[in-house]
Structures are given as structure tokens and as C-alpha cells.
Amino acid sequence: MTETVQRTFSPTPEEVAKFHERGYLGPFKVYEEDEMRRIWRRERLRLMNRDNAVYDEGDAQAGNTNIANYDRHLDSQFLADHICHPRIVDRVTAVLGPSVLCWRSEFFPKYPGDEGTDWHQADTFAFASGKPQILWPEEEKEFGGTITVWTAFTEAAEDTGCLQFIPGTHRTMFYDESKGMHYQPDKINESRKGDVNRGFYGYDYRDLQKDPDWRPPEERAISMVMRPGEAVMFWSTMMHASKPHSAMDKEMRLGFAGRYVPTCVAVYPDTDDVDEYGGRISLKDYGAVLVAGVDTYGHNRKVTATTRGYTFPAR
Numbered sequence: 186m187t188e189t190v191q192r193t194f195s196p197t198p199e200e201v202a203k204f205h206e207r208g209y210l211g212p213f214k215v216y217e218e219d220e221m222r223r224i225w226r227r228e229r230l231r232l233m234n235r236d237n238a239v240y241d242e243g244d245a246q247a248g249n250t251n252i253a254n255y256d257r258h259l260d261s262q263f264l265a266d267h268i269c270h271p272r273i274v275d276r277v278t279a280v281l282g283p284s285v286l287c288w289r290s291e292f293f294p295k296y297p298g299d300e301g302t303d304w305h306q307a308d309t310f311a312f313a314s315g316k317p318q319i320l321w322p323e324e325e326k327e328f329g330g331t332i333t334v335w336t337a338f339t340e341a342a343e344d345t346g347c348l349q350f351i352p353g354t355h356r357t358m359f360y361d362e363s364k365g366m367h368y369q370p371d372k373i374n375e376s377r378k379g380d381v382n383r384g385f386y387g388y389d390y391r392d393l394q395k396d397p398d399w400r401p402p403e404e405r406a407i408s409m410v411m412r413p414g415e416a417v418m419f420w421s422t423m424m425h426a427s428k429p430h431s432a433m434d435k436e437m438r439l440g441f442a443g444r445y446v447p448t449c450v451a452v453y454p455d456t457d458d459v460d461e462y463g464g465r466i467s468l469k470d471y472g473a474v475l476v477a478g479v480d481t482y483g484h485n486r487k488v489t490a491t492t493r494g495y496t497f498p499a500r
């Protein structure tokens with residue numbers, strides 16, 4: 186008789202408790218380093234072909250960053266497998282419950298010489314577009330935000346732009362996303378820059394501070410140094426940032442973020458397009474992906490296969 190071994194990557198109750206206390210879990214391994222390097226060498230070339238991408242590149246690409254790299258899991262088989270990877274989904278469901286959607290993915294590239302990402306927290310993700318992108322139900326009001334699983338596709342070191350977290354900050358929002366920010370990629374206001382060279386992709390996140398005189402408690406910041414193939418899971422409402430890429434002789438650092446919510450959350454409510462970072466994408470071909478469980482709410486448009494016909498391997 187063949188014995189089937191059911192592997193599970195669920196965190197222990199102690200790890201889950203730590204996640205609730207600190208707002209993050211990891212880093213943990215998703216791929217071996219050489220496997221990640223091999224995969225990425227192949228996939229970066231495949232992803233250059235946007236024939237089946239859900240967003241039109243011309244509309245999405247503008248300014249010094251772009252939203253064209255959103256949601257490539259909807260056309261790439263590797264990324265479709267990645268967002269459903271058991272090493273990720275088992276950890277996400279341990280926190281969000283059995284029925285979970287992946288509603289967004291994003292690449293975060295940093296090239297040698299690039300500034301770091303400024304300190305921020307995200308609750309409804311209305312900060313740039315002015316419209317909430319995720320809304321938790323009224324009865325779950327104490328919650329908000331999304332679980333992000335950020336995977337290092339290349340090395341994320343102190344000098345190549347690793348993430349930074351301020352643990353335990355995920356229950357209090359220091360920013361008001363409804364204040365709105367202006368996209369001003371050419372405006373460099375040195376007087377607002379701190380000791381570390383950081384920015385927010387053409388916005389100044391400090392415009393959203395509830396108290397303009399407040400400063401992030403950076404003395405409590407920790408660095409998430411990660412090898413290629415490692416991932417970290419965190420609440421988007423936890424204060425997070427990244428360091429500049431200051432090592433001119435090193436490769437670019439590339440993070441890939443998958444964002445997850447339980448099925449009770451409404452994704453892009455009453456929204457047909459997303460207008461941010463100087464670009465605009467239409468949601469006509471968009472769908473959230475059920476990566477685990479069942480959706481008894483039916484709030485959200487979903488897709489079960491990529492635009493190339495590959496079925497998402499949901500848990």
C-alpha cells in the first residue's frame with residue numbers, strides 16, 4: 186500500500202501568537218536559493234511577454250514607477266503557482282481562516298542607486314487612488330488591511346534594499362488614507378527627507394499623517410534580511426519601509442508581494458478602474474483568486490484560471 190504523506194506548513198500556535206503580537210512571521214523558506222535563481226532567470230524573460238497580461242501596458246505605465254506589474258499571477262503560470270504555494274497559503278490561512286482570496290500581487294524592484302520605500306501603513310489601500318480597494322465588513326470593524334507575503338526573488342540585504350518593520354505597530358493607524366496624496370514624481374523636497382534616502386514612488390506618504398509632527402519610532406525598526414527564495418508574511422497595517430539600494434556593484438533586489446484577505450472582504454467595491462502612480466488600469470478582466478476554502482459570500486468577481494488557461498492550484 187502506498188502511504189500518502191500530507192505535508193503541512195501551518196505555523197505552530199506559538200508562531201501564530203507571535204505573529205499577532207508583532208504583526209509579522211518569518212522569514213521562512215519557499216524555494217531553495219539555487220532553485221529560486223534558476224526559476225527567476227527563466228521567468229523574467231517569460232514575463233516580458235505581456236500578450237496575456239490583464240492590464241494594458243500603455244495605460245498602466247507612467248511616471249517613475251508603474252502599475253503595469255500588478256497581478257501578473259493572472260497570466261503567469263509560475264506566479265499562479267506561487268500565490269497558491271502551500272508554504273505560503275498554509276501560513277496565511279492559519280491567521281485569516283480557511284477561506285482566503287489573493288486579491289493583488291505586485292513586483293517591487295530596486296536597482297542600485299534607488300531610494301528606499303518610505304515608512305507607511307495600508308488599511309483600505311485608498312491612499313493613492315482615493316478609493317478603498319479592500320473593505321472589511323462592519324462586524325469585523327476592528328480589522329483592516331491585508332496580509333502581504335513578500336518573497337525575495339533576489340537577495341534583500343542591508344545594502345540592497347531589504348524591508349524594515351516596526352513590530353507591534355499594526356493595531357494603530359498613524360495615517361489617514363482618506364486625506365489623499367498628490368502624485369508629484371518630479372518634486373524632490375529635500376527638507377522633508379530624513380537621514381535615510383527614501384520616497385514613495387512619486388508620492389509623499391507623510392502627507393497622510395494624522396499628526397504632522399509625529400515621526401515613526403525608527404529606533405525600534407528591524408531589518409528583514411532575506412536570501413533569494415525566502416518570504417515574510419506581515420499585516421499591511423504594520424509600519425514598514427525598505428532601505429535604499431546603495432550597493433552599486435550588486436544585482437537589483439526584487440520583491441514579489443502577494444496580498445491576501447478572507448472571503449468576507451469586498452475587493453474594489455464599486456470600482457471599474459484604478460488610477461494611481463500616474464497610470465490607470467481597467468478592472469474589466471480582473472478577478473480575485475480563491476487560494477483556499479470556499480467563498481460563501483460571493484461579494485467578489487473571481488477567476489479560476491489564468492488568461493492562458495492554467496487552473497489555479499487552490500488548497
Ligand SMILES: O=C(O)CCC(=O)C(=O)O
Pocket residue numbers: 293301302333335421425426427440442
Ligand atoms: O518592497 C518594498 O520596498 C516595499 C514593499 C511594500 O511596501 C509592500 O509590500 O507592501
